[in-house]
Amino acid sequence: MSVLKIATVFINIYFLNAVVVVPTIKLNTGYEVPVLGLGTYNDTSQVMIDTIQSAIAIGYRHIDTAELYGNEQDIGKGLALAIASGAVKRADVFITTKITPEKKDRKLALEAVRVALGKLQTTYVDLMLIHWPAGNVSDIYAGLEDAVDQKLVRSIGVSNFDAPALQALLKTARVKPAMNQIEIHPNTNQDETVALCQKEGVAVTGYSPLGTGSLLKEPHLVAISKAHTRSAAQVALRWQIQRGLVTIPKTTHKDRLNENINVFDFKLTDSEMKTIHDIKK
Ligand SMILES: *[C@@H]1O[C@H](CO)[C@@H](O)[C@H](O)[C@H]1NC(C)=O
Numbered sequence: 001m002s003v004l005k006i007a008t009v010f011i012n013i014y015f016l017n018a019v020v021v022v023p024t025i026k027l028n029t030g031y032e033v034p035v036l037g038l039g040t041y042n043d044t045s046q047v048m049i050d051t052i053q054s055a056i057a058i059g060y061r062h063i064d065t066a067e068l069y070g071n072e073q074d075i076g077k078g079l080a081l082a083i084a085s086g087a088v089k090r091a092d093v094f095i096t097t098k099i100t101p102e103k104k105d106r107k108l109a110l111e112a113v114r115v116a117l118g119k120l121q122t123t124y125v126d127l128m129l130i131h132w133p134a135g136n137v138s139d140i141y142a143g144l145e146d147a148v149d150q151k152l153v154r155s156i157g158v159s160n161f162d163a164p165a166l167q168a169l170l171k172t173a174r175v176k177p178a179m180n181q182i183e184i185h186p187n188t189n190q191d192e193t194v195a196l197c198q199k200e201g202v203a204v205t206g207y208s209p210l211g212t213g214s215l216l217k218e219p220h221l222v223a224i225s226k227a228h229t230r231s232a233a234q235v236a237l238r239w240q241i242q243r244g245l246v247t248i249p250k251t252t253h254k255d256r257l258n259e260n261i262n263v264f265d266f267k268l269t270d271s272e273m274k275t276i277h278d279i280k281k
Pocket residue numbers: 042068069070
């Protein structure tokens with residue numbers, strides 16, 4: 001090990017417990033979103049309440065949830081405790097949630113926003129998405145536009161919309177979607193959808209950034225992570241952020257919360273970015 005590498009490892013360990021300041025990008029509504037947030041898929045109960053407080057303590061200021069995950073109530077409790085303890089102010093946390101489209105119309109979508117606000121113990125959410133394209137999307141989306149008018153949500157958008165689905169919505173939307181949240185990791189680049197979003201000024205969040213199965217053992221990813229004395233997970237997250245995307249790794253483990261957020265003190269080269277992009281399934 002070179003002296004430089006030993007120094008890097010030391011610095012990584014030293015800063016592991018420091019509060020990380022996550023950079024933001026500006027949405028087309030003018031609001032800023034931290035480029036790294038906490039994914040919370042299906043984690044509930046006390047574990048979720050505790051995870052929110054741990055995450056806030058180390059610098060997470062963006063939390064992603066959904067009606068489907070059944071944890072908005074727990075996240076609301078965790079946030080309320082963090083706010084009451086003085087760890088954070090509501091205005092400093094970016095909350096994203098999503099409504100399930102099935103059986104909803106304009107009126108029921110607006111009602112679902114109010115239900116989410118109650119569970120999250122807040123008077124507004126920063127970003128409300130339609131979880132996937134189903135039902136009468138333009139009508140459901142109109143309910144979210146009503147929620148913007150009523151100041152219940154600051155920005156609205158979609159999730160799991162491919163390029164044609166997004167294009168269809170762009171034709172009818174009165175309030176332009178601010179975000180499309182889709183699955184992105186080095187096996188699933190989503191180039192076409194990302195390109196359309198970037199052309200239209202719609203920000204992109206990648207979920208499941210660490211992929212599934214053996215992605216983190218992929219030889220190119222492992223080689224690049226060794227070159228930076230980082231984990232493969234940190235390199236996969238850094239790749240998304242350097243693509244100009246928002247990323248929301250999910251974990252309830254404290255060491256992983258720390259690992260995932262410590263990706264703002266190293267940089268991948270253009271050639272490393274391309275190598276990761278070209279990783280095949
Ligand atoms: C997540 O929760 C939903 C709703 O309860 C359930 O349908 C789904 O099977 C869960 N997924 C996993 C991986 O546990």
